Amino acid sequence: VSKYLFFDDYSEGAHPEILKAINEANAGQQRGYGGDEYCQLAAERIVAELGVSADIHFISGGTQANIVGMSALLRPHHGVIAVASAHIAQHEAGGIEATGHKIIAINSPDGKLTPELVDQGMATHYDEHTVKPRVVFVSQATELGTVYTRQELTTVVDHAHQKGLLVYLDGARLAEACAAMSPATTLADIAQTGVDILYIGGTKNGGLFGEAIAVINAGLREDFRYLMKQRGALMAKARVMGAQFARFFDEDRLWYQLGRVANDNARTLTDGLIAAGYEFVVPTETNQLFPRLPVQTVVRLEKEFGFYRWDSGREDPATIRLVCSWATSAEEIRRFVEATAREVVS
Numbered sequence: 001v002s003k004y005l006f007f008d009d010y011s012e013g014a015h016p017e018i019l020k021a022i023n024e025a026n027a028g029q030q031r032g033y034g035g036d037e038y039c040q041l042a043a044e045r046i047v048a049e050l051g052v053s054a055d056i057h058f059i060s061g062g063t064q065a066n067i068v069g070m071s072a073l074l075r076p077h078h079g080v081i082a083v084a085s086a087h088i089a090q091h092e093a094g095g096i097e098a099t100g101h102k103i104i105a106i107n108s109p110d111g112k113l114t115p116e117l118v119d120q121g122m123a124t125h126y127d128e129h130t131v132k133p134r135v136v137f138v139s140q141a142t143e144l145g146t147v148y149t150r151q152e153l154t155t156v157v158d159h160a161h162q163k164g165l166l167v168y169l170d171g172a173r174l175a176e177a178c179a180a181m182s183p184a185t186t187l188a189d190i191a192q193t194g195v196d197i198l199y200i201g202g203t204k205n206g207g208l209f210g211e212a213i214a215v216i217n218a219g220l221r222e223d224f225r226y227l228m229k230q231r232g233a234l235m236a237k238a239r240v241m242g243a244q245f246a247r248f249f250d251e252d253r254l255w256y257q258l259g260r261v262a263n264d265n266a267r268t269l270t271d272g273l274i275a276a277g278y279e280f281v282v283p284t285e286t287n288q289l290f291p292r293l294p295v296q297t298v299v300r301l302e303k304e305f306g307f308y309r310w311d312s313g314r315e316d317p318a319t320i321r322l323v324c325s326w327a328t329s330a331e332e333i334r335r336f337v338e339a340t341a342r343e344v345v346s
């Protein structure tokens with residue numbers, strides 16, 4: 001019997017509507033490297049959604065988006081301020097550092113940066129003997145599934161700009177963040193916070209693959225495609241991504257809907273585990289959950305389900321990470337909750 005996977009939000013393939021859009025875009029000839037009509041349409045729709053002028057580029061995945069994005073923002077002696085738990089700091093095999101840029105990692109209990117934490121990053125710099133911070137890297141939602149409120153995000157962006165820093169937003173799970181933010185939040189609200197570059201996640205939100213980078217700051221747009229090309233990120237058959245993002249931001253705005261469904265699934269699972277008496281290391285705000293369960297229970301669950309342990313492996317209770325998606329089965333959520341509550345038979 002195969003295990004049901006709560007590892008991440010890309011255990012499934014693409015949403016059927018996305019696959020249909022790719023299939024429809026398959027016929028006929030198109031220009032390569034983003035010059036096709038699907039990428040053009042997707043870019044127009046995203047710009048309309050953002051409500052500000054921006055250059056839009058399509059990139060295959062989040063790590064690549066981050067590497068290309070940083071290359072547009074940093075000169076050789078520049079560093080990037082990020083929380084220590086950020087994806088670029090923890091889970092990208094040193095991708096940014098491999099391009100010669102230091103990540104100035106700052107501890108944050110909830111995965112968010114604040115003006116004070118940005119200042120901590122700034123305080124590591126004195127003169128030309130130290131790396132010069134140039135970028136503030138925020139993730140929305142964060143690596144812990146938490147979400148900046150609009151006010152918090154605006155405050156960090158304003159503070160960064162006051163200090164002469166640029167802001168890059170990793171939006172791998174931006175749809176889930178928009179769904180969780182209150183009042184109802186759109187990409188236009190995110191753009192209004194003043195971020196310089198952001199990427200709009202597709203892979204984790206029902207896309208087959210792909211992220212859309214929006215370069216909002218006009219001063220950063222020049223030669224962006226050269227930076228992509230040098231990093232192997234300018235895809236010849238880019239229509240595959242254009243078709244997906246044109247569909248995401250078609251009239252029904254599927255992209256927002258799928259983020260909401262993922263969060264709703266995570267809410268159901270969270271509520272079930274709370275009712276079963278379990279605690280969480282951070283409250284569930286989006287589609288990632290971090291409950292603490294007795295190691296004995298975790299070992300038993302691992303036989304039926306796939307998920308990550310999220311601590312050193314020595315703690316009891318152990319922290320695990322569960323991720324729901326637009327496609328998570330209600331039945332499997334029920335089965336998981338039931339399994340946590342089951343009597344241990346040894």
Ligand SMILES: Cc1ncc(COP(=O)(O)O)c(C=O)c1O
Pocket residue numbers: 060061062063064087139142143170172173203
């Ligand atoms: C916040 C965040 N950024 C970036 C990435 C990297 O994406 P990819 O695996 O597509 O390179 C991930 C993937 O898990 C992520 O969670």
